[in-house]
Amino acid sequence: METLTKNKILIVEGEDEKRFFKEFLIFLGIYDVQILKYDGKNNLKNKLKVWIRDSNFKNIIAFGIIIDADNNPYTTFQSVCDILKNVGLNSPQEMYIFSEGIPKIGIYVMPGNFKEGMLEDLCLKTVKDNPLISCVDDLIECANKLYKEGKVKEFFGKYDYFKSRRFYRNNFLNSNGKIKNIAKARALAYLSIMPEIVNSVGIGAEKGYWNFESEELNELRKFLENFR
Structure with a gap:
């Protein structure tokens, strides 16, 4: 402490x-x-x-x-x-x-x-006018559609390996699954297409990827x- x-x-x-x-x-x-x-x-x-x-x-x-x-x-x-x-x-x-x-x-x-x-929602608001955000939103929209249609579950369900994993049991046994945290998904997607990829919003702040002048x-x- x-x-x-x-x-x-x-x-x-x-x-x-x-x-x-x-x-x-x-x-x-x-x-x-x-x-x-x-x-x-x-x-x-x-x-x-x-x-x-x-x-x-x-x-x-x-x-x-x-x-x-x-x-x-x-x-x-x-x-x-x-x-x-x-x-x-x-x-x-x-x-x-x-x-x-x-x-x-x-x-x-x-x-x-x-x-x-x-926090992720706040960070994303600061770069809402960045043209890359439209790419991120297209990705999330596409993924949501595939979950809703059951195509993601269909892929994982073809393989015994996936069906033996806890994540499959937790997310796909009784539903088609979904993105559980849209804000985190959008933030990480944005950070993954930066010139230097980082994997957290905090490191993104250190890199200067969020607009502190917003x-x-x-x-x-x-x-x-x-x-x-």
């Missing part, structure tokens, strides 16, 4: 988020924020309990939490507020807005603007300015 070394803390879900926000903070010229990861929503409460027991927590002046909305930004926000109250911290009244007092605490629910989704990041930029 990492110890607290700075008086401004941003906690994020995983390694991708840590890489992305490190690069974005550098782009904004904000260098004095420590980024910690809680490694999945289910671990947030336990990680917070450990961090607030750190002897340096009393020095924290700004504390931000980044979390994916997934299917519902409002219930996600409320669940984080409940966790904060459970560990003895004040929660903000609204998502994207920091609370008063010390430490001031803010919750940013991605992709922002009270929308469903995740207006789609204005709300996030405003949130992070609280750390300046």
Whole structure:
């Protein structure tokens, strides 16, 4: 478990988020924020309990939490507020807005603007005008069509090897299968056709593949300015 070394803390879900926000903070010229990861929503409460027991927590002046909305930004926000109250911290009244007092605490629910989704959705919004996105969308549309028509299942079902694998049992026994996470699929497809291929949105941020000048990041930029 990492110890607290700075008086401004941003906690994020995983390694991708840590890489992305490190690069974005550098782009904004904000260098004095420590980024910690809680490694999945289910671990947030336990990680917070450990961090607030750190002897340096009393020095924290700004504390931000980044979390994916997934299917519902409002219930996600409320669940984080409940966790904060459970560990003895004040929660903000609204998502994207920091609370008063010390430490001031803010919750940013991605992709922002009270929308469903995740980091990958936010990244893709920043390059929505890149002509390569149309290629990515053509791929996803084609794949969805093939799943719906049962042609993907038909291919895997021809071979005993595939039928013996767990992925086949989980995805094809009772259905034609589907792309389970469209945002991740689109993001990875986009990254796979870059001049230098990478396999995660965080490394994509380090490479400069997401547009940090995009207006789609204005709300996030405003949130992070609280750390300046």
